[in-house]
Amino acid sequence: MPFIREILNYRSLSIVGLEKNTGKTECLNYILERLPLEKMRVGVSSIGIDGERRDQVTQTAKPEIFLRDGIIFSTTEKHFRQRKLVAELLEIGDLHTSLGRIITAKVVSPGKVMLSGPPSTQELIKWIKNLNYQHNVQLSIIDGALSRLSPASPAVSEAMILATGAALSLTFSDLIAKTNHVVKLVNIESTKHDIPVELTSTQNGIWLYDTSSQKHTVLYDSAFTMNEREVSRKNDGDLVFVSGAITDRLMNKLSSDKYLNNCEIVVKDFTKIFLTPLLFNNFIKKGGKISVMNRSKLLAICVNPVSPTGYKLDSDAICNELYKLTGVAAYDIFKYN
Template identity: 40%
Template sequence: MIEELLRHKSCSLIGMEKNTGKTVTLNYLLDHLPSNIRVAVTSIGLDGETQDQVTNSRKPEITLREEMLFATSEKHYLCRKMVSEIIDVSQERTALGRLVTARVKQKGKVILSGPGASLSVKRWMDEIEEKADLILIDGALSRKSLATPTVSESMILSTGAAYSANIDRLVRDTAFLVELIQLPLEKDETTEKIYLTGAITNRVVESILNDKNAIGKELVIQDFTKVFVEQLLWHRLIKTFKVSVKQKSDLLAITVNPTAPNGMVLDSDKLCRLMYEATAVPTYDLMRVL
């Protein structure tokens, strides 16, 4: 997974659900990346505060080593547990104050809460690009954020028993999300295209299926996060239509957490095997590796 990651300039981490091990994955990556790689990290999507209120648990901290760059909100910067040097304070405001970019001087922990909108993340990435070889973005839960993980070149998806304790359903739903993530990029062909902006809901799909004028045309959507359609209906759609996206990023790996917050544990080997069979994406159980 690390080798694959090093081929890209940026990577977003997204989760199917809380407690699927997104932060474990991020910490694993930060810990295992070669020390000669200059790493910058931030977070997008829902900020720490709102997520905390969902489960009443603390937003997890991540551990950063010397020389790593990170961006977090003013509030979380001030309660970091490390020695770090401020290199920039942006004029842009996040829900928790301005965005502070800093360099770690002595290893320690920090809570990440970055910009909330795709455009702000992109701007930050552009600014930090020359100072970093690899930019990692702690993305939000899938499809629950205003910011899209497709701002980065690549993506790692975390899933697990916290999403569903039913192994079949967990694999099926994850595979469906993978299918959406892997929708092909729009090409400059001369085929007639329909551009769909905004959210793609069941109703949108039904009206397209019933529209005789639409037959034979290619459907182009912004990116996978805009799709909110039931699996069956979606599969009916792609039988008749070619669907492509304007923006996508490579899915490098799936990480699974077989343990649910209520203590229920799935069979790790079986889960990894079924997941790989259903998606053909390398699947890892980081809880076991650790």
């Protein structure tokens, strides 16, 4: 059974897709069906709305989430009322979403439910903590929504599964290249340097850090106001720490600066990298070094070879090619289901 045993080593898992209809829900159902529930408590929710019977954008049929008894789940009031299972209500959260408050319940008798959970990553982090402390949940699983990668941030979940497929691109090579790019980002090595907490906990600014003297100075107060550089001395540091997102504009700025183009660039995690594949690849080819504070653990890639419009790609070829390129196991979950 692929990757189920590996999941048990982690306390939280997110399933994120590169596009809608890449099979996140199928993948979640696959996992939930196989987890040893008699040995552990599992919690499941989603970021934002998911689990609709019909896709809200493309109007294609979507699988519902099937929950076995013992599973703890969180969903909004609206979707809780529409549940097709017997569940013991455990808690009503204070947060109001567009679909009502978030209800946490335990499945008593199995059935189907729509999942629509906390809408932001901050709330998701709280949700995972609460499930762990209040309801003794050992593994929390987050079903991603749309093409949002944010729940896969190591700040939220320890491990991730990436869903890709024909919905992303119908051209074989394009699909492989786009998926490969994301996997490359996920697999960026974590930095070998010890960066002090006062720097890693800052919410804004781009900083220059000197690994030998362990001192840091601010380079730009914000990526929006980086026309004027505060400090421009080469000997001020050999590492650039970006507290927020790294974009093409910032990257161009950094790599064109003769004092900075040899510096190692450090970001918090891969979800903060918003670089186009071309720029990213050029940077790496030129010998640039980019690393993360926290590296994500990518357990597997799931492939949905069917596009929402009905086209079907050769799933074996995709899986083999992805494995060859990335070294991460790729599966067509639909075959296993």
